[in-house]
Amino acid sequence: MSENRPLILVTNDDSIYSKGIKSLVEAVSSLGEVIVVAPDSPQSGMGHAVTIHGILRINEEKIFGDIKAYTTSGTPVDCVKLAIAKVLPRKPDLLVSGINHGSNSSINVIYSGTMSAAVEGAVEGIPSVGFSLLDFSADADFRAAMKIAHDVSKQILEDKGLPEGTCLNVNIPKGSPEEIKGVKICRQAKANWEDNFDHRIDPMGKPYYWMLGEFKNYDKGEDTDEFALSHQFISIVPVHYDLTAYHAISHLQQWTL
């Protein structure tokens, strides 16, 4: 293996056994040396969680042929941290996360383990991208997602990176490649989940809850990820981790504390 080949770290949140990560490995394997470090069990909705009060395990898994692959017992962000500190021979040239089974557009970016892995990559100075397909089914059609994953990864490797401190949130509409109308660079739509909880009684007579929710998009803008996706375009949102609300600073400076 030439030392000049780009080193690509692949991770996800649906676990190493999902179709999505297999598709992502296939999509980028021609672009460099691929190493997979992914959770050993589903970690959807883990956000930017890290394991600070428990132990972590790493195990090698021979499931992608010649490509080196490891599971960890941790979250997606744990996977990125373990990969950099303990698995990879050097800092990777690219981190790709996904392909997630389900949308990570708009507000979902903050709950998503897929995107938190990409954000962690950006924090560590690695050009990073999360890919998500708007199809939850285990055997979804990943062809369009694989094509954009390949094309975006190639572009980043040829460009030598992304603007400093940013990663990308790429969402792909459900359907066949022929149904995709194109690619749009977008902002995150203003949306949230209207939560509800299913109330049940366990066999011991005690109550418990399952989280439910309805996605509400309040954003009428035509430059949002939700608008692009609803018109069968792939959405790409540049994402950063400086959460400072700069526009609110002057308001707060009027306070007397």
Next chain:
Amino acid sequence: MSENRPLILVTNDDSIYSKGIKSLVEAVSSLGEVIVVAPDSPQSGMGHAVTIHGILRINEEKIFGDIKAYTTSGTPVDCVKLAIAKVLPRKPDLLVSGINHGSNSSINVIYSGTMSAAVEGAVEGIPSVGFSLLDFSADADFRAAMKIAHDVSKQILEDKGLPEGTCLNVNIPKGSPEEIKGVKICRQAKANWEDNFDHRIDPMGKPYYWMLGEFKNYDKGEDTDEFALSHQFISIVPVHYDLTAYHAISHLQQWTL
């Protein structure tokens, strides 16, 4: 209880049994009707994790005298969602999270369960603040933190809120109230954790890891939270959940995909 009294939701990530949340309840109890919904076990580092593949429990806890208090089996964000959907009589006028045992300044905002609870509040349209004391000890001196928690909460309730879509990340230096020099409105410093992992062998001969890390502040700015805290000032950073890196959009629009 008058219906005109503000309704205040208190939560945290160190669990309902920590000194920090007890201090926060005391700090804000004179300002309105307080209801506590907090994790039943420590949830530090849980970021914006939500429980979507498991069940959740709610239990009433009589540990704050007349103040209604509930534990949940979930993460800090689960607590906020459960509180709004299942516990509170109406949307609260204020959400306060903490007082965290340990810093949530700069990049820690994305790993912090304390701050993720506040961000979730903002997503739900509730004026929300996370408070964190730069002292990990279980019996830390919370007096300065209690004073700023009271003062900020009072200001928000009198102001009828915060700028739309923002919450506050308030960090308090370690020490007595007399050692605090004042309050600064700041931006999030550019910093990260240089991770390492302690490698050990379990009794069965198998390896495992504990996460370690060294905090690295790369930011020389004098308008950052790290600068304020290192000079014994309380830092307040307005935080939002629109992660769009607007400055990167024009760069990406030059790509041909």
